[in-house]
Amino acid sequence: xxxxxxxxxxxxxxxxxxxxxxTTEYLQPQGDSGARTVDLGPIDEVxxxxxxxxxxxxxxxxxxSRRADVVTALDLTCTHAGCPLAFDAKTQRIRCACHGGAxxxxxxxxxxxxxxxxxxxxxxxxxxxLYIRTQLNGDV
Numbered sequence: 601x602x603x604x605x606x607x608x609x610x611x612x613x614x615x616x617x618x619x620x621x622x623t624t625e626y627l628q629p630q631g632d633s634g635a636r637t638v639d640l641g642p643i644d645e646v647x648x649x650x651x652x653x654x655x656x657x658x659x660x661x662x663x664x665s666r667r668a669d670v671v672t673a674l675d676l677t678c679t680h681a682g683c684p685l686a687f688d689a690k691t692q693r694i695r696c697a698c699h700g701g702a703x704x705x706x707x708x709x710x711x712x713x714x715x716x717x718x719x720x721x722x723x724x725x726x727x728x729x730l731y732i733r734t735q736l737n738g739d740v
Contacts, residue, residue: 635733643730647671652705654687658734662721663687663694665705673721673732674707680714694718 601609638657640646647653647666654663654676661676661684676685676694683698693710694703701712708717722733 637731637733640730640732642728643669643671643725644728646730652687652689657721657732660734661685662732663705664723669725671723671725671730673723674703675719675721677719678714679709679716679718680712685718 640655640657643666646655647664649666649668652663652665654661656662663674663676665672665674674694676687677683678685678696678698678701680696680701681698683696685694685696685703687694687705692705694705694707696702696712696714699713701714702710703714703718704710706717707720709715724731
């Protein structure tokens with residue numbers, strides 16, 4: 601086998617491998633990427649009406665806010681560099697110690713380098729219990 605034939609064989613093998621991987625990725629069902637719903641417990645024990653509370657869900661922190669039976673949740677991971685965030689109840693701001701970023705309690709950036717709002721997590725109440733949708737890999 602000469603060098604030209606050998607290079608053609610290698611190129612063909614690389615092309616077939618790429619096509620095979622792309623086809624496999626396309627044909628595999630996407631599902632919900634490992635998402636699952638976590639039962640946080642009775643809603644009245646988890647969070648009181650009209651309040652905010654930080655909770656740990658699968659090792660990640662989330663800020664819950666409640667109005668009547670409607671609970672919203674924000675992932676407390678900075679959208680700028682992935683740093684953990686802290687909720688300051690006194691100023692009603694969510695702060696990032698890494699680069700001085702700050703977010704409103706709605707998740708909108710108000711200071712620092714973050715440009716994208718915080719990720720909102722899906723919450724629901726059912727039979728008096730609070731559920732939050734999370735990722736199995738620990739990503740909220």
